[in-house]
Amino acid sequence: MSTTIDGLGTADLVVIATKAFDVERAAHDARPLVGSGTIVQSIQNGLGSADRVAGVLGPERLSVGVVGGFGALLPEPGVAHHNGMELVRFGSYGTLPAAEVARGAEVWSTSGFDVRLFEDIDRMVWEKFIMNVTFSGPASLTGLTIGQILDDPDAWPVARACALEAIAVAQARGVALEVGDPLEHIRHLGGAIGNARPSMLIDVQHRRRCEIDAINGAVVTAAAGTGVPTPVNAAVSSLVRAMERTYL
Numbered sequence: 001m002s003t004t005i006d007g008l009g010t011a012d013l014v015v016i017a018t019k020a021f022d023v024e025r026a027a028h029d030a031r032p033l034v035g036s037g038t039i040v041q042s043i044q045n046g047l048g049s050a051d052r053v054a055g056v057l058g059p060e061r062l063s064v065g066v067v068g069g070f071g072a073l074l075p076e077p078g079v080a081h082h083n084g085m086e087l088v089r090f091g092s093y094g095t096l097p098a099a100e101v102a103r104g105a106e107v108w109s110t111s112g113f114d115v116r117l118f119e120d121i122d123r124m125v126w127e128k129f130i131m132n133v134t135f136s137g138p139a140s141l142t143g144l145t146i147g148q149i150l151d152d153p154d155a156w157p158v159a160r161a162c163a164l165e166a167i168a169v170a171q172a173r174g175v176a177l178e179v180g181d182p183l184e185h186i187r188h189l190g191g192a193i194g195n196a197r198p199s200m201l202i203d204v205q206h207r208r209r210c211e212i213d214a215i216n217g218a219v220v221t222a223a224a225g226t227g228v229p230t231p232v233n234a235a236v237s238s239l240v241r242a243m244e245r246t247y248l
């Protein structure tokens with residue numbers, strides 16, 4: 001285990017697992033690890049991170065991942081605590097060949113994770129994104145868990161409106177969500193982790209910068225040019241940013 005990349009040479013797989021606002025710096029820092037056979041994997045929640053990694057390291061070696069059911073944190077260097085090693089989904093950002101994506105997947109699967117490969121990374125990213133949009137902003141403003149939001153007569157209509165805006169933007173952008181009724185899907189998945197606090201709420205509670213721009217704020221950005229109105233995500237993200245400014 002090493003906490004620096006000094007002397008490591010190039011790697012088979014480089015996983016960029018920072019928060020969305022740190023990916024550019026991390027991609028720059030990871031440059032010495034990336035050789036002609038390296039697979040880079042960007043695994044942030046929300047939208048836009050892989051594009052920023054591609055801007056630094058190029059699109060050729062890049063894959064995009066979505067992780068679920070981890071509830072993971074780093075208590076100390078080299079020690080990862082997790083509440084589950086559920087699923088790592090990933091696919092090529094664009095030009096990384098399928099065989100290379102499979103080689104990257106093997107690094108995860110031989111380490112004990114379930115892996116599922118996707119050809120349609122927009123679908124993969126947005127199927128998780130609509131879940132984050134529903135719960136992250138509203139939980140960060142209220143302090144409620146996912147289950148409490150689902151049950152609350154005031155919070156759920158706001159969370160539901162965040163979800164419906166994101167679903168409408170996905171449709172307008174031609175993203176093929178394959179989850180049945182998306183709102184039912186969100187309610188079902190949310191209900192299964194009712195006691196969980198979204199990671200954005202945890203960041204807010206620790207007075208840390210949060211990923212609002214990549215999540216609820218990204219619905220507003222992604223809606224540009226589609227004609228889909230996104231007033232609820234705009235209001236939720238403005239309030240989270242204002243709250244963040246009180247302690248950052």
Ligand SMILES: NC(=O)C1=CN([C@@H]2O[C@H](COP(=O)(O)OP(=O)(O)OC[C@H]3O[C@@H](n4cnc5c(N)ncnc54)[C@H](OP(=O)(O)O)[C@@H]3O)[C@@H](O)[C@H]2O)C=CC1
Pocket residue numbers: 017018019020022025026027029043044045046067068069070071072073074199211
């Ligand atoms: N944790 C989870 O279970 C899940 C997380 N995600 C997503 O994964 C992403 C990462 O989340 P999470 O792991 O919780 O985030 P954390 O903030 O817990 O961890 C990010 C780590 O990245 C480190 N880091 C930041 N910049 C650099 C850099 N330039 N070089 C090396 N390391 C760096 C940070 O170090 P330092 O603290 O020293 O700044 C920190 O240890 C987010 O987009 C999140 O939404 C998605 C699903 C589940």
Ligand SMILES: CC(C)(CO)C(=O)C(=O)O
Pocket residue numbers: 045131132133135136193196197198199200
């Ligand atoms: C649990 C879930 C899906 C909530 O939005 C999440 O990904 C997070 O905590 O960031």
